[in-house]
Amino acid sequence: LQQKTSGIVTSEVELEGWTAQLHLDEWAQSVRVDQPTADASARGFDYYENNVRKGGFGRFRGSGTDQMYIGWGEGPWDENTNLTVGPNKFTYKNKPVAMRDKDGRVTLTLTADATNVNPDYPALAIRRGNTVTLRMEINKIGEGTTLTTLPVDMRPTDQQVFTSISNDGTTSLAVSIGMDGTVTTFTQNKPVRIIATYVVD
Structure with a gap:
């Protein structure tokens, strides 16, 4: 069946044989896929072996979710087995990928409880990536314990x-970097030079 003008196909179209192909030339437009807006759905290209x-x-889109996926297995849209990219999301196997x-x-x-003692070492x-290096040379001059x-x-x-x-060289100072950033x-x-490298999300 060949048709030179627009039309609608309401049943499955199957290409068979080694030479069968769907070819869009340089003048053709993109392939359009509409998705429902009321229900969660995944739309894309699937690869099969023996059905x-x-x-x-x-x-994949749903309530509060709009993201692209590339994955494997029977549910390639599953975040536990795919690479997911969204407006504010980039994960592999549901783990964040470093955002540069x-x-x-x-x-x-x-x-106010700390002062910088070396202008050349602010x-x-x-x-x-996923590491941060903290460096400072300070003196705790006040009663409070928070430096920054x-x-x-x-x-x-x-x-x-x-x-x-x-x-x-006379005193050992215990330094803490909290999850809240303190x-x-x-x-x-006791002026001290502090340097530390640690992992961040």
Whole structure:
């Protein structure tokens, strides 16, 4: 069946044989797929072996969900077995893929309880992929324990506690980096250089 003008096919179209193909030349438009807006649905291209779906790619949409997928198995739209890309989402097997748009460096603002003791070594947080390096050279001059608070994208996945030696070599200072971004120490009036690298989401 060949038709030179537009029309509607309401049943299955099957291409058979080694030479069968669907060919869109350079003047043809894109393949259009409409999806329902009231119900969750997956639409795309599926790959079969012996009538068993082995993988596919397409778009999944539902209430509050709109994302593209490429996956394998009988449910390629399943986030546990696919690569998913959405407006604010990029996951592989339901685990976040490093988003490079979070990379960068931030000059940290110290609290009134801390002061920078080396202008050539300012308080910084530097992110590359899923790791952050925190560096500062400070003196805790007040009674409060918080030195600074890290931005959301610079905070560790778990609390980090470690020891730094004061600049004069006489005191060990316990330093904590909390999941809420607070950087704290208890020792007062002992200048110290702090550097730490940790994992972030």
